[in-house]
Amino acid sequence: MMTTSLRFCLLLLTTLLAFAPQARAEETVCIQCHGGLEGRLGTPVGQWRGSIHAANGISCHDCHGGDPTDFAMAMSPERGFIGVPDYTAVPDFCGRCHVGVKEDYLASAHGKALAEGGAQCVVCHGNHSIQKASPELINSEDCSRCHEYGQAEEIKTAIVGTDQMLADLETDLQVLARQGVTVQQMEAASFALRNDFRRVFHSVNIDRVRSETAGFLQRGEEIKQQVEAIYAEMDQRKLIGGIVAALFFVASLICYLLRKTYQQEEDARS
Ligand code: HEC
Ligand code: HEC
Ligand code: HEC
Ligand code: HEC
Ligand code: HEC
Structure with missing residues (x-):
């Protein structure tokens, strides 16, 4: 009740x-x-x-x-x-909440060219139907309205690569967590990496994106190595477990045979 x-x-x-x-x-x-x-x-x-x-x-x-x-x-x-807000007031309008993005944006070629038609927040994200951000926002149709697509495409390639690496890493960590492995530290490292990575796009600076991407891939590789070390250790434990089980089996078999011989001798004696 x-x-x-x-x-x-x-x-x-x-x-x-x-x-x-x-x-x-x-x-x-x-x-x-x-x-x-x-x-x-x-x-x-x-x-x-x-x-x-x-x-x-x-x-x-x-x-x-x-x-x-x-x-x-x-x-x-x-x-x-x-x-x-009018066109040039939009970054301040959105930046009340997205403080870090606004900062990165204002320092970028787009932010500096805001008064001369530089793309601002709603040009790329829309206004009322804004969705979770993704590299899909970078495409030839939207990014070649005001200039050539070339640099944008290079930036996209770098971002998609890091994005994929992070997604794979997160899947690995989820698998490990489900198997009861403590992954907090690796998760924290991967979370920090994602945060730093997500700050790079708004700079729209191809040199910066390239050099930071190298650093991101390096940091991702370090976490990946820890994941692989854990997998290797798990494999080793499985192997040792297998050997122990095999030894145990052999020992029981010997005991059984010994007992059988002993019993046969007993039977023969009586
Ligand atoms: C009783 C009806 C009513 C309510 C309540 C109302 N609006 Fe409006 N809103 C209107 C009408 C009618 C217009 C167009 C005429 C005008 O600008 O006054 C408008 C215009 C607007 C505009 C466009 C202004 C422009 O300059 O083009 C925005 C943005 C807006 N409303 C937001 C809001 C928000 C936010 C709220 C709640 C805090 C709200 N409205 C509440 C009726 C309403
Ligand atoms: C030239 C196009 C463009 C402009 C201008 C732009 N964004 Fe973005 N924004 C993107 C793209 C592309 C991503 C996804 C980048 C990624 O996946 O790493 C993104 C990601 C984001 C994110 C999620 C990442 C994070 O750091 O949390 C937010 C929030 C965001 N933008 C808000 C804004 C705001 C606010 C402005 C204006 C101050 C703005 N954007 C201007 C294209 C743009
Ligand atoms: C994420 C912030 C955000 C939210 C939430 C939001 N708006 Fe807006 N709204 C904007 C921006 C930015 C513009 C200016 C549009 C532009 O420059 O493209 C705008 C423009 C408008 C306009 C003028 C449209 C026109 O074509 O003249 C109206 C009306 C309006 N909003 C009403 C609303 C109402 C009603 C809601 C709630 C259902 C709402 N908005 C929610 C950011 C927002
Ligand atoms: C009142 C605070 C507020 C304002 C103003 C605001 N946002 Fe947001 N925005 C949020 C919150 C909260 C979320 C959901 C949590 C998150 O992802 O950061 C969000 C999410 C987003 C995302 C998805 C981020 C992601 O993780 O992929 C984008 C893109 C974005 N906002 C763009 C804008 C743009 C563009 C404007 C201006 C038109 C704007 N926001 C205005 C609070 C705000
Ligand atoms: C509304 C017009 C407009 C749109 C749309 C636009 N840009 Fe730009 N972009 C500019 C302006 C203005 C500049 C600065 C002058 C120039 O270099 O052409 C610029 C410059 C750039 C640069 C060069 C930066 C540098 O350091 O030289 C890159 C890269 C860039 N934009 C990427 C993008 C991407 C990616 C998109 C699509 C997500 C996009 N742009 C959409 C207006 C736009």
């Missing part, structure tokens, strides 16, 4: 927790009103719903400001409404 009601409470709690952030995001007056509007005022709602921001509880007012609880005052500057 006790356990049943306890289980019910837990179920209720987890269900509520699962829906809470979504429910809170759904409740805002921004979504209620804009959801019923048409054209450029309504489309952001549907696009935003499928975005990585919606999935992480970042809603209209987190980007645009304003009061998400008050229909009448929602878009009042007094309540912090920022409105729509």
